[in-house]
Amino acid sequence: MGKQILIITPSVMAARGLESVLCDAGEFEVSGILRDLSPATQTRLHKLAADAIIIDPSVFDYASRANARAYLAEYSDGAVLALLTASADEESLKQYDGVISLLDDPTAVVRKVRAALENRGDAPRTEGEELSSREKEILVCVAKGMLNKEIADRFNISIYTVITHRKNITRKTGIKTVAGLTVYALLNNLIDVGDFD
C-alpha cells in the first residue's frame, strides 16, 4: 500500500490535479480530500489516517494561520506540506515540512512529498525505554536550555522532529519539565555541572 496522503484545499481543481500527480507516481494514495476545516470535516480528519497532509494555508483564517502546524498536530503525527494557491508570508511557511506551489511540475511535487515523509521518518515513535543516541543528544541540548528552534538548526532537522523527539524523551523517562530533564542528564552523566555557567 502506498503512503496515505490527505489533501485539504477549497480548490477542487488543485485537489484533483494533485491527486492525479500523486497517484501517477505509484507510491502514494490519496486517503481523502477535504474542502475546509469546518467542525464536520474535523470529525473526518480524526478518522482519516494520513502519513502526510497537504494543506492550503488559506483554509485557516488569517489569525490562526501561523499556528496551522500545531493545530494539525492534534489530528496527525504525519508530515504536513503547504499547498500554495495564494501568496503567503515566508515566516508562516517555515512551520511546514515542505511547500508545494501550483507551478511545480509533477516531479518536483513528488520529490517534495517524498522528502517531507523521509524527514518526518527521522523521528519515529521508538519503542523501548532506552533513549536513542539522537534522543540523548537532544536531551543534552534541552538540559542546557536551548530552544526547539536552536536544536532544530543545530541538527538540521525540522522543529516538529525536535518536538517528536522531546515527546519520546518524556514518554521514556516519565520526566516532563526541563529542570527535571536536566537532573536526569546530570545523574546519568550526559552532561557535567561544568556545562552550566
Add this chain to the structure above:
Amino acid sequence: MKLADLVEVDFNLLGVLSRLGIGFGFGDETVEEACARTGINTQTFLLICNVYAFDGYTPSAELLRETDLRDIVRYLHQSHAYYMDVAVKALAEALQKMLEPCEERRKSVIRSFFNQYKEELARHFEFEEKTVFPYVNAVLDRGPHADFTILQYEENHTNVEEKLSDLKRIVMKYLPPECDNRQIFDVLFYIHVLEQDLAKHTLIEDEILVPVVGRMEDNG
C-alpha cells in the same frame, strides 16, 4: 454521622479535620456538633470531605449555591500552611537523609531541583494568599476590589504538579545505587501523600472556588 466514623470512610479526612481546627479527642462528637463548635458550615464541610474521599466527585449546582466561600477560603489557607510547614518540610528532611551517601555533585543537583520546586510552590501559594483570596473576600463583601477576575486566576493557575511528579520519577528510577532503599521508600511515600493532597486541593480550587466566584461576578 460521628467524626470517628467519617475517618473510617477515608483516612485522608484526618488531615481535613485538623486543618479545619477539629483536633483529636473528639470522642463521640458528630459532624454537626463539630461544625457548630468550630463555626463551619456543615454543607461546606461535607463538600470538602466528599471531594477528598471520592475521586471524580462533582458537586451539584445546588450544593455549590449553599457553599460558604469563606469556609472554603479558610480551608485553602490552612492547607497552604500545612503544605509548607509540615508536608514539604517532612519531604525535605527525608530527601536530605536519602541523599547523604551520594557524592556531593549529585546531592546538589537533586537538592537544587527540590528547592526550585519548593520556591515555585511557595510563589503559587503566595499569589493565592495575596491576590486571589483578598479578591474573593472583597467580592463576598461586595466591596471594592482589584481589577481582576477569577478567570485570570484559572489562567495563572500554574501547574506545580509537574515538578513533583518529575521528582518522584527521578527518585524512583534514577538514583545512584548508594542510596538506601528504606530512605528512598520514605521519600516516595511523602511525595505520594503530598501529590494526592495537592490534587484534591486543586480540585477544590477549580471545581468549587472558581465556579462559585465566577457566578457571583456574573450576577454583579
